[in-house]
Amino acid sequence: xxxxxxxxxxxxxxxxxxxxxxxxxxxxxxxxxxxxxxxxxxxxxxxxxxxxxxxxxxxxxxxxxxxxxxxxxxxxxxxxxxxxxxxxxxxxxxxxxxxxxxxxxxxxxxxxxxxxxxxx
Amino acid sequence: xxxxxxxxxxxxxxxxxxxxxxxxxxxxxxxxxxxxxxxxxxxxxxxxxxxxxxxxxxxxxxxxxxxxxxxxxxxxxxxxxxxxxxxxxxxxxxxxxxxxxxxxxxxxxxxxxxxxxxxxxxxxxxxxxxxxxxxxxxxxxxxxxxxxxxxxxxxxxxxxxxxxxxxxxxxxxxxx
Numbered sequence: 501x502x503x504x505x506x507x508x509x510x511x512x513x514x515x516x517x518x519x520x521x522x523x524x525x526x527x528x529x530x531x532x533x534x535x536x537x538x539x540x541x542x543x544x545x546x547x548x549x550x551x552x553x554x555x556x557x558x559x560x561x562x563x564x565x566x567x568x569x570x571x572x573x574x575x576x577x578x579x580x581x582x583x584x585x586x587x588x589x590x591x592x593x594x595x596x597x598x599x600x601x602x603x604x605x606x607x608x609x610x611x612x613x614x615x616x617x618x619x620x
Numbered sequence: 621x622x623x624x625x626x627x628x629x630x631x632x633x634x635x636x637x638x639x640x641x642x643x644x645x646x647x648x649x650x651x652x653x654x655x656x657x658x659x660x661x662x663x664x665x666x667x668x669x670x671x672x673x674x675x676x677x678x679x680x681x682x683x684x685x686x687x688x689x690x691x692x693x694x695x696x697x698x699x700x701x702x703x704x705x706x707x708x709x710x711x712x713x714x715x716x717x718x719x720x721x722x723x724x725x726x727x728x729x730x731x732x733x734x735x736x737x738x739x740x741x742x743x744x745x746x747x748x749x750x751x752x753x754x755x756x757x758x759x760x761x762x763x764x765x766x767x768x769x770x771x772x773x774x775x776x777x778x779x780x781x782x783x784x785x786x787x788x789x790x791x792x793x794x795x796x
Contacts, residue, residue, distance in 0.1 A: 501624045502737055506665060507729035509632035513639055513658075515722020520643030522714035526707055528693045529648060532655050535686060536639050539662050542674075550669045550741050551733070558752040561671050561744045565753065568674075568681055569764050573771035575686050579693045580775040586697045587781070595709065 503551040506543060514540035527582045527592040531575065538571045624740065627668045635661035646707060648699040652691045659683050670743040 513536055520533025542564040549560025586592050638657035645651050659682040666675035742748070753761055 501622065501628070501669075501740055502733075502735060504730055504733040504735060505625060505628045505632065506669060507733060508726050509628070509635060509665070511722050511725035511729055512632075512636045513662075514725055515718040515720075516636065516639040516643055517718075518721045519714045519718030522717055523708045523711055524643065525709055526648060526699070528690060528697060528699065529643075529651055529707060531693075532651055532690060533643055535655065535682070535690075536642065536658065539659065539682075542678075543662060543665060546666055546669050546671045546674060549671070549744070551738050553741075556752070556756050558744055558748055559756070561674050561749055562752045562757050564671070564674055565677065565749065566757075566760060566764055568677055569768065572681055572686065573768055575689055576775045577771050577778065579689055580779040582693055583696055584778055592697045593706075 501550070503547055506547040510540045510543040510547065513537075513543065525593050525595050527585065527594050528579075530594060531578050531582070534578075535571065535575070538567060538574075542567050624668055628665065631661045631664040631668065634658075635665065646703040646705065647701075648694050648704070648707070649691070649701070652687060652694060655690070656683055656687050659687070670740050672743050673746045673749045674744060 517533050517536035517540060520536060521530060524530045524533055545560040545564040545567065547560075549558060549564075552560075582592055585597075589596065635658050638654045638661065641654040642651050642658060645654060659678065663675045663678040663683070666672075666678060
């Protein structure tokens, strides 16, 4: 096995993920691009585990396992944030996020009356 | 080129191609479905690299759980079903930075490993990985469990309907 092949694949996946994070405006699509980034990192870890003999056996695969768990936690919290954002603003466009606004303002103006359909 | 190399190239081509479609498609739902293809191909790469347990964890957790959550989010945020043109902002800065990152990392890896060849290691079965995790990496394992609990509680608190922008509980609320 030539280790440069999976390493190059991981580099390409990472570049694709960076492109997606920068270009996408929909927050859900942005999270998908973040998943691509995490997968590229995992691929590097697994390939390094197969390539480099270290003192600690299977260190790279254990780390990849931890990264997968972290990705699961990240996706849970991220989706909770996105759903709350959608509830407040009716939009998940990251371009529409005014980061300097007072926190009380948008909730009052964006949803004067609760929308029963979205309220679940 | 051995059989492992051929498999690596083929699965890598599938992963990279589907990944490109994830970040370029104009359908939100199709992006999620292409993500399934990418993650499945990466799981195949893990199998070729003799990381058996990791491949199945990838299928279970990523393809099973994460993609389902993402598709839930697509539905709950009322994403447009058909093609939509306003999913991307200006493309060239992203393309520049993404290509730069890929080229930089690729050059780094190629310079480090050239066309060297290694034998495949002993397979990372559940037994081997379990031994590594519970002998060498016990402390990170425990920390990860605490972090998962914190993330769970955090997700519940964030998604509570009455906690929104400091306005307190609302009369006639939107709770379920």
